[in-house]
Structures are given as structure tokens and as C-alpha cells.
Amino acid sequence: MVKVLQNWIHRYFSDEQAVVLAVxxxxxxxxxxxxxxxxxxxxxxxxxxxxxxxxxxGLERLKVPQALAVWLVFxxxxxxxxxxxxxxxxxxxxxxxxxxxxxxxxxxxxQAVFLLLPERYPHLITDAQVVQLIASMxxxxxxxxxxxxxxxxxxxxxxVSLMIYLVLVPIxxxxxxxxxxxxxxxxxxxxxxxxxxxTQVAQEMNQQIANYIRGKFIEIIICGVVTYIAxxxxxxxxxxxxxxxxxxxxxxxxxxAVVVTVPVALIGLFQWGWSDQFIxxxxxxxxIQALDGNVLVPLLFSEAVNLHPVAxxxxxxxxxxxxxxxxxxxxxxxATLFKAVINAWxxxxxxxxx
Numbered sequence: 001m002v003k004v005l006q007n008w009i010h011r012y013f014s015d016e017q018a019v020v021l022a023v024x025x026x027x028x029x030x031x032x033x034x035x036x037x038x039x040x041x042x043x044x045x046x047x048x049x050x051x052x053x054x055x056x057x058g059l060e061r062l063k064v065p066q067a068l069a070v071w072l073v074f075x076x077x078x079x080x081x082x083x084x085x086x087x088x089x090x091x092x093x094x095x096x097x098x099x100x101x102x103x104x105x106x107x108x109x110x111q112a113v114f115l116l117l118p119e120r121y122p123h124l125i126t127d128a129q130v131v132q133l134i135a136s137m138x139x140x141x142x143x144x145x146x147x148x149x150x151x152x153x154x155x156x157x158x159x160v161s162l163m164i165y166l167v168l169v170p171i172x173x174x175x176x177x178x179x180x181x182x183x184x185x186x187x188x189x190x191x192x193x194x195x196x197x198x199t200q201v202a203q204e205m206n207q208q209i210a211n212y213i214r215g216k217f218i219e220i221i222i223c224g225v226v227t228y229i230a231x232x233x234x235x236x237x238x239x240x241x242x243x244x245x246x247x248x249x250x251x252x253x254x255x256x257a258v259v260v261t262v263p264v265a266l267i268g269l270f271q272w273g274w275s276d277q278f279i280x281x282x283x284x285x286x287x288i289q290a291l292d293g294n295v296l297v298p299l300l301f302s303e304a305v306n307l308h309p310v311a312x313x314x315x316x317x318x319x320x321x322x323x324x325x326x327x328x329x330x331x332x333x334x335a336t337l338f339k340a341v342i343n344a345w346x347x348x349x350x351x352x353x354x
Contacts, residue, residue, distance in 0.1 A: 020192055021201065025341070041164065042172060044169050045169045045170075045176055049173050052073050052074075053177065074170075078170060088240070092240055092241055095238045106266075109270065201341055204340050205336070205337050209330075212333050218300060219297065223249075223296070224246060227246040227247065230288065231243060234277065242263065245264075253309075253316065254309065261285070264281070264285055268281045268282070311335055312332060315335035316328055319334055
């Protein structure tokens with residue numbers, strides 16, 4: 001057993017660069033796991049800077065000075081943030097408040113529908129099953145009410161955290177864009193001189209993560225806007241809120257589209273019942289999802305490393321469980337990092353005769 005372990009260590013860790021890369025990966029994961037909550041504004045600013053660096057590079061290719069390009073892109077970012085806070089947020093909050101007020105009426109209507117099921121389908125469902133289902137629904141509604149009450153009581157710390165984000169994140173974004181080269185040189189100064197392996201993996205992942213973040217942001221915007229236009233045209237209630245959910249659902253491959261279908265279908269049923277309007281809604285929603293998966297995603301992520309759907313789902317579950325939303329958002333880049341490290345990892349030939 002000891003010889004097998006020695007052979008394995010010799011094969012995969014005989015190269016000094018491989019050892020350094022392994023140490024950096026372990027330290028990076030440890031920092032995110034232990035300090036991720038405290039460093040959340042920094043990570044958010046870094047993601048947004050990655051998102052906007054492409055615009056800065058594009059302006060620089062047009063012979064715009066680097067400082068002016070950074071200021072132009074940062075001004076565009078602040079304008080978009082202002083529009084989101086002053087226009088979209090009040091609309092979303094209004095629709096969310098209306099939905100919370102409508103939940104008791106929706107629950108009572110569902111209860112009336114469930115009570116009719118034993119009469120229509122006596123061979124499939126009994127009165128006892130319906131009573132148990134209604135009791136379960138009331139229990140979940142009570143838990144939701146307790147959560148809403150606790151959320152409202154703890155809203156002051158949440159508002160403080162939001163204000164911190166609104167102040168710190170734009171500042172961090174600006175300096176990440178302005179001093180990108182300076183920060184990069186400072187970080188590289190702590191790396192060993194011989195770092196060809198680290199440079200190879202870093203360059204590949206820098207390109208992959210940057211393309212992924214920009215592509216995913218564009219996908220969220222396009223899906224959200226198209227969904228809002230379609231839902232508003234059909235006259236669906238809470239169109240902006242549902243469009244936001246549909247846009248954010250693209251962050252989670254495969255699973256997100258299935259999960260967000262439930263609120264879209266339920267609100268459509270409450271508003272129209274089993275009518276032609278509801279069928280139109282589901283057909284339009286299905287077309288949007290099909291175009292996203294078969295047209296938009298291949299266009300935006302044509303250069304992405306191919307990953308098997310099983311690998312993507314496992315990455316979403318693993319990293320989402322570790323880091324929450326950011327783990328889900330970065331599940332595909334992290335899985336790509338894992339694949340790139342495995343492909344680039346130096347290997348020595350096993351020692352014969354042992």
C-alpha cells in the first residue's frame with residue numbers, strides 16, 4: 001500500500017510547478033469557503049469588473065486611452081445601476097407586495113378545487129387524502145408566514161448590508177478596472193519564477209470565466225426582456241417579477257428552467273384557469289425556453305469547453321451547496337477549471353518494478 005501511494009505521489013507531484021498549483025488551488029478554495037461571506041462585496045466587484053473588462057478592451061482597440069475607456073464604461077455601469085434602482089426595483093417590489101397580499105386568496109381557491117377532486121375522481125383520490133393535503137398546505141403557509149415575519153423584523157440589517165454593497169461594490173469595480181495591471185503584477189510577484197503550468201491554466205481560465213460571465217449576463221438580459229415583453233403583451237399578472245425569475249433561471253442549467261415553470265404556470269392558472277389564454281402563455285413560454293437553449297446559448301457560448309450534462313448538474317449541486325448563489329453561478333467555470341487542471345497536470349511515468 002505504501003509503495004502504491006509513493007508511486008502515485010511520484011507520478012503526479014514530482015514536478016515542483018504541480019505542487020505549487022495544488023497549494024494555490026487548496027488555498028483559494030479554503031479562502032472562499034471560510035471568508036466568502038466577508039469578502040462577498042469584493043467577489044461581486046470582481047465579477048462585475050470581469051463583465052465590463054470586455055467593453056474597456058473594445059474601446060482600447062478603437063484607440064481610446066485606457067483611463068478614458070475605464071471612465072466611460074464605469075459611467076455606463078453607474079447609469080445602468082441607477083435605472084435598476086429607481087425604475088425596476090420599485091416595479092418589482094410593487095408586484096411582489098401584491099403577490100404576497102394575493103396568496104391567501106390563491107390558497108383558498110386551490111382548497112376549493114381540491115375539495116372537488118374526490119367527487120370527480122373517486123377512484124383516484126379520497127376525502128382523507130384531500131384533508132391531509134390541505135393540512136400540509138396550511139402548515140407550509142404558516143411556515144412561510146413565520147419566515148415573512150422574521151424577514152420583516154430583520155430587514156434593518158439587510159438594508160444596512162445593501163447600503164454597504166451599493167457603496168463598496170462600485171468603488172471596487174472602478175479600481176479593479178483602473179488598476180487591473182497593477183493588481184496583476186502585485187499578485188504575480190508572490191508566485192515562483194518557474195510558473196509555466198500556472199500561467200497556462202490561468203490564461204485558459206481567465207478567458208473561459210470572462211467569456212462565461214459576459215455571455216451569461218447577456219443571456220439573462222435577453223431572456224428577461226423578451227419574457228417581460230411576451231408576458232406583458234399576453235396581460236399576465238406580475239409580468240416583471242416572473243420575467244426576472246425566468247432571466248435568473250438561466251444561471252442554473254437544466255434545473256432553473258424546470259423550477260421557474262411552476263410559478264409561471266400557477267399564476268397563469270389563477271388568472272385564466274384552463275383557458276385558451278393559459279395555453280397561449282405556456283406555448284409562448286416554451287418557445288422562449290427552446291430558443292434560449294437551442295439558439296441563444298450556442299451563439300453566446302460557442303467557445304466554451306464542452307461539458308457533459310451530468311458533469312454540469314453535479315457541479316451545480318456541489319458548488320451551489322458550498323457557496324450558494326455564487327457557487328451556482330460559477331459552477332460551469334469551476335468545472336471547466338477542474339477539467340483544465342486535469343488536462344494540463346504534468347505526469348511522470350510510473351516507476352517500473354515497484
